[in-house]
Structure formats: C-alpha cells, structure tokens
Amino acid sequence: xxxxxxxxxLPASNIxxxxxxxxxxxxxxxxxxxxxxxxxxxxxxxxxxLAALREGFGERAAVLRVNGIDTPWGREDLAAAVEAKPHAxxxxxxxxxxxxxxxxxxxxxxxxxxxxxxxVETPRAVLNLPEIAAAADGARLAGLVVGLNDLAQALxxxxxxxxxxxxxxxxxxxxxxxxxxxxxxxxxFNDLDDAAGLEAECRQGRELxxxxxxxxxxxxIEAANRAFSPADTELAWARAVVTAFADPANAGRGxxxxxxxxxxxxxxxxxxxxxxxxxxxxxx
Numbered sequence: 361x362x363x364x365x366x367x368x369x370l371p372a373s374n375i376x377x378x379x380x381x382x383x384x385x386x387x388x389x390x391x392x393x394x395x396x397x398x399x400x401x402x403x404x405x406x407x408x409x410l411a412a413l414r415e416g417f418g419e420r421a422a423v424l425r426v427n428g429i430d431t432p433w434g435r436e437d438l439a440a441a442v443e444a445k446p447h448a449x450x451x452x453x454x455x456x457x458x459x460x461x462x463x464x465x466x467x468x469x470x471x472x473x474x475x476x477x478x479x480v481e482t483p484r485a486v487l488n489l490p491e492i493a494a495a496a497d498g499a500r501l502a503g504l505v506v507g508l509n510d511l512a513q514a515l516x517x518x519x520x521x522x523x524x525x526x527x528x529x530x531x532x533x534x535x536x537x538x539x540x541x542x543x544x545x546x547x548x549f550n551d552l553d554d555a556a557g558l559e560a561e562c563r564q565g566r567e568l569x570x571x572x573x574x575x576x577x578x579x580x581i582e583a584a585n586r587a588f589s590p591a592d593t594e595l596a597w598a599r600a601v602v603t604a605f606a607d608p609a610n611a612g613r614g615x616x617x618x619x620x621x622x623x624x625x626x627x628x629x630x631x632x633x634x635x636x637x638x639x640x641x642x643x644x
Contacts, residue, residue, distance in 0.1 A: 362640045364388045364421060365572040365588035366581045367505075367545055371396035372409035381417060386581045387572065388421035393437050394428070394452050402433045406440050413444040423477065425450035429462050438466040445474055450505060454478035456488045457495040464499035476500045477543070481507030483514055486529050493536035503543035504533050505574060509550070521557065522564070534569040546573040549580065562587035590634045598631035 367388040370377050373396070381389045391409045393402060413422055424446045426437035441449045451463040463476055478492060478501060479485075485492065495501060508526055511517075517525035530546070537544035546565035549558045558580055565573050566587050573584040590598070597619070604616050605628050615624045 362387060362419065362421065363571060363588075363637050364543060364545065366584035367421075367423065367572060367574045368578065368581060369396065369425075369548070369574060369576050371405070372412070373397045373401045373405040375408055378408065378412045380578075381420070384420075384578050384581060385585060386420060386575070386578075387585070388423055388447075389417050390423045390425050390450060390574070391446075392425045393433070394425050402427065403436075406433070406437060410440055410444050413446055421447040423448045423450050425452065428452050429459075429466060435466065438463070441474070442467060442469040445471060447473075448475035448477045448503065450477045450479065452479045452507075453482055453485070453510070454480075454492060455482055455484040457491050457499075460492055460495050460499050460501060464501075467500065472500070474500070475502035477503035477505055477545075479505050479507045480529070480533050481510040483511070486511070486532065489532050489536040490539075493540040493542060496540045496542060501540075501542065503545065504537050505545045506530065506533050506547040508547035521560070523561070530565075530568055530570075538569065543572075544570050546570040548574045548576050550576070552577050552579065555583070558583050559587070590638055594634055595638055598634040601627055601631035602635065 364387045366386040367390055368381060368384065368386040369390045369392050370381055372378070372391045372393050378391070391412060393405055393409060397405045409424060413424065416422065424441050424444065426441060426449060427433040429435065429438065438449070449463070449467060454460050460478060467474060467476065476499060480489065493504065506529070511526070511529065512519060515525070523530065534544050549561050551557055562573055562583050572588045575581055575584055600618050601623050604610060604618050610616055615622055
C-alpha cells in the first residue's frame with residue numbers, strides 16, 4: 361500500500377460520493393458502513409460498498425469500515441469484506457487484544473494481503489494501546505486510526521485549538537504504532553469552514569509523527585496531502601545525506617557533516633524513508 365497522507369471517509373450509502381471519489385486526490389477511501397449509515401440503510405449500503413470495491417478506486421487504497429462485530433450487522437460486513445478483498449478493514453472500537461483477534465478470526469478467509477486497521481476511540485483502547493499494537497504480528501493488524509469524536513464524548517473532554525485534552529492520546533497512538541511498524545492516522549477535523557484550523561491540525565499531526573490524516577470532505581484532502589508530504593527542503597536534505605554516505609571516501613564512517621549539521625546513520629535511514637515516500641508518489 362502506498363503511503364496514506366489523506367484517507368477520506370465516505371458513507372457507503374451515498375452512491376454518488378463513491379463514484380466521485382475515483383477522481384479525488386486522496387490516498388485512501390474509507391467506505392463507511394458504521395457511523396455514517398442509518399440502521400435501516402445498512403444492508404443496502406453493504407451491497408453498494410461491495411459493488412464499489414469490485415469496481416475499484418484506481419491507485420487509492422480502498423478501506424472498508426465495518427460495523428462492530430457485536431452488532432446485528434458486523435458479522436455480515438466482515439463476510440462481505442472476505443468476498444470483496446479491500447486493501448484494509450477498519451474495525452471500530454477495538455478495546456483490547458481479544459477484541460482485535462475476533463476481527464482477525466472473522467477475516468480468516470481473506471487473502472493475507474487484506475490488512476486490519478483498528479480505531480482508537482474509547483478509554484479502554486487508550487489504556488490498552490501497547491497490548492493492542494503488540495498483537496499486530498498474529499492478527500494482521502497494520503494500522504491505528506484515532507477517533508476523537510467518540511473518545512471526546514466518553515471522556516467528557518472539551519475541544520480546544522491545539523487539542524490539549526487529547527495530546528497524550530495522540531502521542532501514545534504514534535508511539536504504539538512506531539513500536540510495532542504500524543500506520544498511524546490522525547483523527548478528523550470537524551469544522552468544514554475553518555481552513556486555518558485544519559491546516560494547523562494537519563501540521564500538528566505531522567509534528568507528532570502521524571503518517572496522515574482522516575478527512576470527512578473532499579475540500580480537506582489538499583491540506584492533508586500537503587502537510588504529510590515531504591517538503592522540498594526535506595527532500596534536498598535527504599538526497600544530500602544519501603549522497604554523502606554513498607561516497608567511497610566516507611566508507612565506514614558513522615557520522616558525517618552534511619550542509620551545516622552532523623548526521624549519523626540513523627539520519628540515513630530517515631533520508632531513505634523520505635525519498636522512498638516521494639518515489640511512491642507522495643509529494644508529487
């Protein structure tokens with residue numbers, strides 16, 4: 361899967377939105393069968409999601425957010441995912457390794473390439489983040505997605521610019537993801553008319569270490585893509601670092617001076633990651 365700077369939630373009940381998504385510059389589409397779909401529309405939405413997944417979304421990753429496995433629709437959603445083979449299945453309200461394993465087992469008939477992403481959106485999930493992430497190897501888990509709307513309600517926390525009430529949760533999610541090689545996606549920004557607020561929150565997510573951001577409207581895609589793409593200055597630095605370490609004159613050296621700073625081999629790894637992201641289409 362290509363790097364995911366922007367992942368657009370789409371109600372699977374909205375056929376028009378599903379069709380339009382194929383022309384949008386997002387890196388992933390999340391076909392939502394859960395929060396965005398009313399109970400009476402869930403069966404029809406599942407069928408529409410299946411049809412859309414069969415048609416595909418071009419280079420965009422296709423992710424299916426299923427209903428909770430303990431709901432009347434969850435098991436059938438997961439059976440549909442086995443049939444449709446999306447890039448990933450997004451499981452809501454995963455609270456511990458045991459609940460993660462139930463989703464993994466329900467996807468047992470899907471190819472190994474079908475990933476499992478877990479929503480981090482309840483207090484118990486936050487408390488159990490290290491254990492949930494550690495279960496990745498045995499449960500096809502490949503990503504953590506923050507859901508602050510549900511979490512804010514559960515915590516009775518107040519939304520403020522800078523998300524002070526959630527800073528610990530956001531950082532803990534990135535730490536857990538990095539410890540186990542998982543994708544980490546930041547939460548949605550709810551105010552569609554606050555472009556400056558969206559920009560600031562995207563920058564904050566990038567600074568915290570997230571790979572990308574979930575978005576709820578096409579107009580939010582560009583800000584997320586820009587914030588989570590390597591900047592030209594970053595790519596110039598990366599090329600300089602790779603070139604310096606590739607110079608035979610520097611063979612065996614663990615630290616070098618590049619431009620105005622010292623770099624070590626750990627910086628070489630970061631430089632190679634940035635260049636690989638650019639080669640994959642991020643920032644182009």
